[in-house]
Amino acid sequence: MDTAAPPPRVLATGIGSGLLLMAVFTMWWASDTFTGWPTPVAASVTAVCGLGAIVFVAHAVLLLLAGRRMRTATLATTASDRARKSDGALFGVVVGAEGVLIAIAVVALGATGLQRFLVPTIAVIVGLYFYPMARVFRRRIDLGIATWTTLVGAAGVVAVLADGAAWPLVWSWVGAGAAVATLAYGIHMTRAARRLLRATAGAD
Numbered sequence: 001m002d003t004a005a006p007p008p009r010v011l012a013t014g015i016g017s018g019l020l021l022m023a024v025f026t027m028w029w030a031s032d033t034f035t036g037w038p039t040p041v042a043a044s045v046t047a048v049c050g051l052g053a054i055v056f057v058a059h060a061v062l063l064l065l066a067g068r069r070m071r072t073a074t075l076a077t078t079a080s081d082r083a084r085k086s087d088g089a090l091f092g093v094v095v096g097a098e099g100v101l102i103a104i105a106v107v108a109l110g111a112t113g114l115q116r117f118l119v120p121t122i123a124v125i126v127g128l129y130f131y132p133m134a135r136v137f138r139r140r141i142d143l144g145i146a147t148w149t150t151l152v153g154a155a156g157v158v159a160v161l162a163d164g165a166a167w168p169l170v171w172s173w174v175g176a177g178a179a180v181a182t183l184a185y186g187i188h189m190t191r192a193a194r195r196l197l198r199a200t201a202g203a204d
Contacts, residue, residue, distance in 0.1 A: 015192050016059075036166075105121045123153025126149055
């Protein structure tokens with residue numbers, strides 16, 4: 001008889017929440033493709049992203065429901081537990097800083113009439129956000145996502161600087177590029193969700 005313990009509930013909650021966020025952000029970035037691309041092209045990109053978002057949401061729901069059967073954290077505190085708490089604090093700081101920086105960018109660019117730089121600037125901020133996440137989650141993929149998204153945003157800033165009138169097209173390319181990053185991240189989380197679901201089923 002298999003007596004393996006189910007995985008911790010907090011892990012399922014974290015991955016499930018992350019999948020929901022990736023679904024939302026993927027669709028948000030995909031919507032930018034309508035700014036400068038022909039509607040049929042933008043709609044096709046959005047449809048692909050929509051399928052990915054549906055998969056993410058479905059796995060998130062399954063994982064969150066399965067979390068009811070998973071064990072909660074024990075009262076014992078180890079060095080590893082304390083490290084996770086420290087990383088959790090860092091996560092909160094980084095998320096807060098990202099939100100503040102995006103808000104500042106929106107206000108500053110709007111006040112100076114430079115709204116055409118908005119989407120590329122947000123992409124740069126989001127990309128930089130993933131660098132400390134690599135430490136928080138101890139995952140190499142975060143470094144790749146960070147570098148890709150930052151470069152996509154920086155290329156968009158340079159393109160708008162070169163030709164301000166081309167900003168709608170630039171926004172579309174930046175949106176598509178950032179959507180690739182969130183799709184990749186979501187696929188990575190989906191694979192992790194499936195492993196947890198199998199572990200939970202095996203522990204029943």
